[in-house]
Amino acid sequence: GESVGLHLPTLSVQEGDNSIINCAYSNSASDYFIWYKQESGKGPQFIIDIRSNMDKRQGQRVTVLLNKTVKHLSLQIAATQPGDSAVYFCAETGGGFKTIFGAGTRLFVKA
């Protein structure tokens, strides 16, 4: 659930459960989308990407879903582990090659 007082929305899940992190993007012209993981005090780490000609892409334990109709992106993490605790950002890139980051979601994994 959400935590009051933080700028970032928070998702708490039990270890072993699946996590779903959602993101709404703004630019209908964006054609490349990326999910990043950021741990405290570190730079963003690439997780998975998807292009606008696809609606689903799977990686190891992660799946990204893209719904261009409603401009929505989601990241699914299977069998969430304590090491998955971090802030997750979606990002969109359009014709100008600028990458714009979403607000981010903090994921807490309870052991």
Add this chain to the structure above:
Amino acid sequence: GAVVSQHPSRVICKSGTSVKIECRSLDFQATTMFWYRQFPKQSLMLMATSNEGSKATYEQGVEKDKFLINHASLTLSTLTVTSAHPEDSSFYICSARSPVGVDLDTQYFGPGTRLTVL
């Protein structure tokens, strides 16, 4: 994989001084680098796009005379925060895009530089 480094990782300076942050692509050449700023519990905000051999393109609201960017080579971009003030304290992150050999849209991020202005 492509690696981007930043130096220094942390810097503390007095108000009114200038600080230079380096961003290097270690194993690839980057014609385009990006500088971001991140305040606590917030997202990354793009400050400017740095192109090798040309002037940087700044985002709206970012003072180009305060945040000087130089991209003198294909592996190095520098960000200089001039006359730093406490409100400039932030986490500065660079990223680099390689023009060949990898997906053109893929950005590789540095580890960030924590700037604290006293």
